[in-house]
Amino acid sequence: MKVLVASPTGLCFGVRRAIEALEATLEERGRVYSLGSPIHNPQEVERLKAKGLVVVDEIDQVPPGVTLFIRAHGVSPQVFREALRRCGEVIDGTCPFVRKAQERAMVLSDEGYPVLIVGDGEHPEVKGILGFVNGFAAVVPHRGRLEEVLDGHRFQKVGVLSQTTQKLEVFFDVVKALVGIVPEVRVYNTICSATLERQRAVCELASSVQGIVVMGGRNSANTRKLYQIALESGAQAVWIEHPDELDYGWLADKGSIGLAAGGSTPDWLIRELIERLEKL
Known part of the structure; x- marks a missing residue:
């Protein structure tokens, strides 16, 4: 055939970078805690667990003083601060593309824009990005949900960015719809x-x-x-x-x-x- x-x-750049950092830390420390699965592949997670990886779902499940790994999806500032307070060492494996999306969300928020993120609201990357916004923030899965998400708000301006793994067509559809109903739309294409x-x-x-x-x-x-x-x-x-x-x-x-x-x-x-x- x-x-x-x-x-x-x-493996994309961000995930490969994170896994290499995690493996190096496992070699040095023997046991490393990860806040959430470090990679969305169960076979690879099992391989890493055999090297000493321990996966937990919440920051309060991490024992004090241990080494903690932040996966490529990143976390909110609040979670990161708690990790620094709680752990002896924090290895930040946040993907540079995700970090850029976090920074864009913070800039939009600081400049007074309500922030819309085109993506999956249950995805850990999106949950982390939301934590960088002070003020109105909402997740738009696709154009068909836009009216529901806006929920009657008559914004004079909005800022829009995307989950880094979003389909380009879905992102563009949402932006196109927003341009027709909001006077000022500031767009950051954060798809990696x-x-x-x-x-x-x-x-x-x-x-x-x-x-x-x-x-x-x-x-x-x-x-x-x-x-x-x-x-x-x-x-x-x-x-x-x-x-x-x-x-x-x-x-x-x-x-x-x-x-x-x-x-x-x-x-x-x-x-x-x-x-x-x-x-x-």
Whole structure:
């Protein structure tokens, strides 16, 4: 079977940077606590746990004096201050693109703009960004929810930014709608370049293969968007979390397969999948 791999694919800069910092700290300290899963890939999390990683959900679950890792999604200023107070050492793995979104949100807030974030309100990155806003802030999942989110507010100006893994089309749709109803709209496109490059790579791949396998954690926002883009591009596509989920019946009538992986999918899993596909 011919296998074409989307380029780029797999670990993005921010996640790779964070995981490398975490692994180095694990080598030095032996045990490191992480506030939330450090990567949206359960197989990689299990590998890191074997090295001494302990994952907790809330800051008050972190024992005093330990080493704490802040994942690439970042946290709110309030949580970060509590981490510094509580822990003996804090390793900040916040992605530079996420940090830029945090800074943009703070600038908009400081200049008196109500802040709208285009993204998933339950995503840890978005929850962290909201913490940088003093004043009105709301999350807009997509254009269809805009009226509900504004809830009758007649703002004279708004500031808009995006979750870093958002689809560009969704972000633009919200901005376009806002321009029609708010006199002043200040926009920061905070979608990271790695996200855009991976989304475009899947679009290009769709026309060259008979099917696309998208691999990544079920809780990975960017993997979900890659899968949606593959389907929207007209490709037959499946979403798997690891190579053991491959449906060989689905592959049977295909002579060429494209492979795309989310920004939280480690290199070793991608290599394993490629090896299996190439043996068919």
